[in-house]
Structures are given as C-alpha cells and as structure tokens.
Amino acid sequence: MIVAAALPGIPEIHAGDDLAALLVAAAGTLAAGDVLVVAHKIVSKAEGRTLALADIEPGRRAVELAAEHGKDARLVEVILAESEQIVRSRPGVLICRTRHGFVCANAGVDASNAGSAGEVVLLPSDPDASARALRRRLHALTGVAPAIVVADSFGRAWRVGQCDVAIGIAGLAALDDWRGRRDAAGRALQATIVAVADEAAAAADLTRGKDSREPAVLLRGLERHVSEGDGPGAAALVRAREDDLFL
C-alpha cells in the first residue's frame, strides 16, 4: 500500500532558504523509508537558479529563433544556454535536450512567473546533487534520511498532457530491473525495467493541487526501493544518445 500526502504550509521560497528545514516543519515526523517528492521549482529558487529577463542580452541566434517562434528573444537566449540540442521546433514550441540530457519543452526554463519582474526559473544545475544535499541536510536536522526526488512536469512524445518525472534523486531506486526475474507463475519477465522514480514523481503530482501551494509530497510504502546510499540518481533515467531513436 502506498499513501501520498501533500505537505501543507510551505511558504514562497527565496534564494538561500533552508528548504530542508521548511520540509521538516511541514512534514512533522519523517522515517528513513519515506520518500519526499519536491517540485524542482522550489529547489531552483532556494538555489538561486533564477534569472531576470531584464538582465539578458539576446544573441543573434536567439533573436532569429524568437522571431520564428513568436517568443521573447531574451527567454530564447536563456533556453539556448540551457540546451545541448534543439530536438524539434515549430512555431511556439522548442523541444530541447538540456545539458543534463533531459528532453523537454524550453529546456525546462519556466517563464510562468515572469510577470512584471521578468523572473524565469531554470532547472537546478545538477538536480541529483540538489537531491543529495537536501537529503544530507534532512539527516542533519532530524537524524533520519528519507529519499528525495526532485520532480518536473514534462510533456511526452505521442501523448497529450504532462506527467511529472524525476530529474534528481537521492536514496530512491531510479529503476527496478526485472529482466531475468520471474513472475508469480514462474514465467520470465521480458523487457521489464520499471522507472520507479518517475512513477513516484507522477504519483506525487496526482496528489497535489496546482492551485494550492503544495510543492512537496510525502510518499509512504516505498521502503523496498529506498536505500541508505544515494544511488546513481536520475542520471540513470537519461537514455544515452547512442541508444535513442528520437533525438
């Protein structure tokens, strides 16, 4: 059985905030087998991974792409800086491969808060390191080290809508590899590698309301996938370029 509960009362986050302390205050008692799924946006904000568009000087390529796609050239400049490759584009849409290897719209640059301040939120520079640091700090504060998933909402090829996926992980299995194992009837399971951490991110997203300020969700019942070591992180979820048929 899995129980997922959004944590109440997390305030607006600013650069330098002690996110772990805020999560502890919101969660109450934490156990070592717990999984905390945290929206990347508050991790990025706490880490100061934001930019004011007013400070950006777009280069020539950004100006050209922006004109082509009906976007703000300064925003496109930021997207290009975060991208290793523009995978596909068409008017209004830029599907990028980020420097981490994630493929998503706008390289994960979120301009929905831009408003008058023109502030955009980037993905963390190293979301696995962010997850590990958060886990260490939680351990320092509470004596227990729940697993951490840093999540973002990604669109998908072929399917409408977005699902949350894991972009940073500490202490939760990214994958559960059943190849070669057998099912209850003794039959070999074929090609079954469950993306556990992505499913955890999806379950957490299902739990929180987008309009209530609930950027963190506590998942219980995943003890079998939680480890004392931090593990390989969400890097294990990035398909290598040479194995990918859709880049």
Next chain:
Amino acid sequence: MIVAAALPGIPEIHAGDDLAALLVAAAGTLAAGDVLVVAHKIVSKAEGRTLALADIEPGRRAVELAAEHGKDARLVEVILAESEQIVRSRPGVLICRTRHGFVCANAGVDASNAGSAGEVVLLPSDPDASARALRRRLHALTGVAPAIVVADSFGRAWRVGQCDVAIGIAGLAALDDWRGRRDAAGRALQATIVAVADEAAAAADLTRGKDSREPAVLLRGLERHVSEGDGPGAAALVRAREDDLFL
C-alpha cells in the same frame, strides 16, 4: 491524500471470465469516487484477445522484418496486424503506432507468456470500450460505479525504463487542463495540462509487485477527477498525428 492498494487474490484470468465479479470479490466495498486500475493483460485475456503463434502464417513482410530484427516471424506478423505504422526499428526493437494511436514497443503484443503454448496477448481492440463495459458491470453488481483505468507499461522516448499509462478509461478525467487558470499566488499557469489518468496508472504500477499476482490496484482520493459519465476515455491522450513531432 491518495491511498493506493493492490487487490489480493485475483486468479489467473481466462477468456469469458467475469472480471468485474473477480474485482468486486477482491476489493470488498467499493465507493463511487474510487478508481480501479487494471492491467490490460487481464482485460485482454478475459476478452479472449490472445493468439496462439502456432496458428499464425507469417506473410512476406513479416518474414523479412523478423530476419532483420531477430524475432519470430509469426510474432512479427501479429505485430504488423496490430500496427498502423512502424515508427522506428532497429535490431530487436520495433516501435509501433497501434491502430488505437498508441506508440509502444511491438504494438503492445506481449509474448512474455508465449512459452510452450506460444500464446501472445494483444491489447484490447477498444480499451475505452473495455473500461466502460467493466464499469457498467461493476455498477450492475454493486450499485456503485468506480472509475476504471486499463493500464499498460510503455517505454518512453529519451528516458530509460517503462511507466504504466492509461490505454482505456471510463469515469476518470484523462486530462486536467489548467491553462488560463491561476495558481495560489494568482499567476496564470502556463501550458499545464496534467495527464491525470497516466499519473494514476503510474501510481498504481508503483503499488503492485510484478512478481506477486496483483493486476489491479484500488486508488482512493481522486474523487475530484471521477465523474458519473464515462468521459472521452484514453482516446483523449492520443496526440493527433498532425500535432506530433516524433512520428
């Protein structure tokens, strides 16, 4: 809060079995706001959507593709019959668009049970209709109509591992469209369409063990996404060919 629990004691399913009755027996009391996520495999088996490879006569294209991909030509014949398009292929891998519009490996044809009997399990012909029929039968048996999701494990472009997604839905919102709505701080939410039913399928998959016979999971706490009407089903999750950048 969401609570997900795998239903115990569901037996091996055969063509003609009353799946709804078995689900009711396993679930105990059901409520109208509940969501039952059912692995497509037991739906297909109950509907007789299986084939014995021994009965298949592969055509020329299947023989050629099979040689190229190191697969059984009879299996490839079945995959071709289920496919509208081979989206990508390389040795050992056939990514297909099914006649329903789903993009997945081998057009969803599951040969992991093939063994000595050589039986393969196809996707239901119309998984939304399967979900609706199951819901109707549950209602007839119990007087309540929980929502139904028929799920399968799909690989993803760019990411390692599989996540369960919804291929058939009755009574659960496929999508939750936040475009134009505002978040807790009054900011417009941008490009946010949550694939609710896919996240529900993922949460259910996380709950069940692949080695224990747990093909159905009961989700509670999603009442806000459950409707009396069956809704548009998983067809709403299929991105139209003309909108897709990866076909």
